[in-house]
Amino acid sequence: MVWSLRALPELSDTEFQQWSKLLEDRTGIQVAPHQRAFLQTQIASRMRELDCADYRDYLSQVIDGLQGIVEWSVLVDRLVVKETSFFRHRPSIEYVRRLVQSRIDNQSLSGSFDIWSVGCATGEEPYTLAMVTNDCFELGALEPYFGVTATDISLPSLQKARLGLYPARRAELATQQERARYFTAAGNNLQVVDKIRDRVCFTHGNVLEISKMPAVPMDVIFCQNLLIYFRRWRRREILNLLVERLKPNGVLVVGLGEITDWNHPKLKRVGGDEIQAYMRIATGNAGG
Ligand SMILES: C[S@@+](CC[C@H](N)C(=O)[O-])C[C@H]1O[C@@H](n2cnc3c(N)ncnc32)[C@H](O)[C@@H]1O
Structure with a gap:
């Protein structure tokens, strides 16, 4: 099986906390426990694109150095709610x-x-x-x-x-x-x-x-x-x-x-x- 088709493991409690904290520290967005599946799906889908199989490795890729800045700018777009329309309210x-x-x-x-x-x-x-x-x-x-x-x-x-x-x-x-x-x-x-x-x-x-x-x-x-x-x-x-x-x-x-x-x-x-x-x-x- 090609790696990118394999399911990634569940986020552990510690990993969920690490990722939620990163998102809130950097954007202000608070991740509620019921949004855990959304967070995991978005992170995992990006990891598949990068052929990365480990949440900790990927966290380093997002945090470290200049490459981290670039990767964060890709990931954050996947994690925010972008719903909008003309004349919305x-x-x-x-x-x-x-x-x-x-x-x-x-x-x-x-x-x-x-x-x-x-x-x-x-x-x-x-x-x-x-x-x-x-x-x-x-x-x-x-x-x-x-x-x-x-x-x-x-x-x-x-x-x-x-x-x-x-x-x-x-x-x-x-x-x-x-x-x-x-x-x-x-x-x-x-x-x-x-x-x-x-x-x-x-x-x-x-x-x-x-x-x-x-x-x-x-x-x-x-x-x-x-x-x-x-x-x-x-x-x-x-x-x-x-x-x-x-x-x-x-x-x-x-x-x-x-x-x-x-x-x-x-x-x-x-x-x-x-x-x-x-x-x-x-x-x-x-x-x-
Ligand atoms: C749900 S949309 C709302 C769009 C528009 N204001 C409306 O009401 O239709 C929320 C937007 O806020 C942006 N956003 C989230 N956190 C942000 C932050 N810390 N700084 C600036 N924009 C942020 C998201 O990228 C997203 O585009």
């Missing part, structure tokens, strides 16, 4: 639209309108944010003076994101008009149009290392379906750091219920119950 997206529109209506845009999609996966979320922002700028006959920074820990996801090419089902939540405005057909796929792709900059970034990420102050920080995989103390720690990246009156939009026991003296809750969004109170302007 419509109420949050429409809140951003209303925010941009109100800044345009009040003529309170100062410089570029800057958005950050944290944990952007394969790009559907940041492109969606660019689409609704573009709607508002076009409606106001304004130059598209806005940008979306999109960061993720997974390099393969970022590569796909940059192409902007998706199976049509990823855009099922877009309206017909949105599909017509922002995609062109490419065989069975949909291609995001260039004027939207040009607005989004994809960059590798680990949310555990926010201090190493671009320090541009943001009008909107959008962070959904990422922190749910983290321990509560870590969610709070990361959110506290993200607050410091907001412009005055900037807004942090997280997934509904993503954090329940957190508030921050510089923030006020905005946008109603359907979303979880917080505006940074501008000094001397508690009304935002």
Whole structure:
């Protein structure tokens, strides 16, 4: 029998703990005991590709030296949940639209309108944010003076994101008009149009290392379906750091219920119950 077809042994308790710890230390993702089979399957499938039969040997390959950095970047993509879609949480997206529109209506845009999609996966979320922002700028006959920074820990996801090419089902939540405005057909796929792709900059970034990420102050920080995989103390720690990246009156939009026991003296809750969004109170302007 060819080695690659042979089943690998079960992860022992110690090995499971070692691998879980590595994943959590490096990404923040907490592996629950019931996810043991998933972890094992993903690691084993990569080991088969490398003809490696021993979890300890493979752990060394992931940890050691420059080669370890490369191998980790392959493995981490297999271990993270990448589920996403265009217009995934419509109420949050429409809140951003209303925010941009109100800044345009009040003529309170100062410089570029800057958005950050944290944990952007394969790009559907940041492109969606660019689409609704573009709607508002076009409606106001304004130059598209806005940008979306999109960061993720997974390099393969970022590569796909940059192409902007998706199976049509990823855009099922877009309206017909949105599909017509922002995609062109490419065989069975949909291609995001260039004027939207040009607005989004994809960059590798680990949310555990926010201090190493671009320090541009943001009008909107959008962070959904990422922190749910983290321990509560870590969610709070990361959110506290993200607050410091907001412009005055900037807004942090997280997934509904993503954090329940957190508030921050510089923030006020905005946008109603359907979303979880917080505006940074501008000094001397508690009304935002
Ligand atoms: C479930 S997807 C969410 C995508 C998008 N935000 C959405 O809501 O549709 C979670 C993403 O977070 C990324 N991720 C996980 N841990 C991360 C970390 N420590 N730093 C940055 N991104 C991370 C994963 O690679 C994955 O692409």
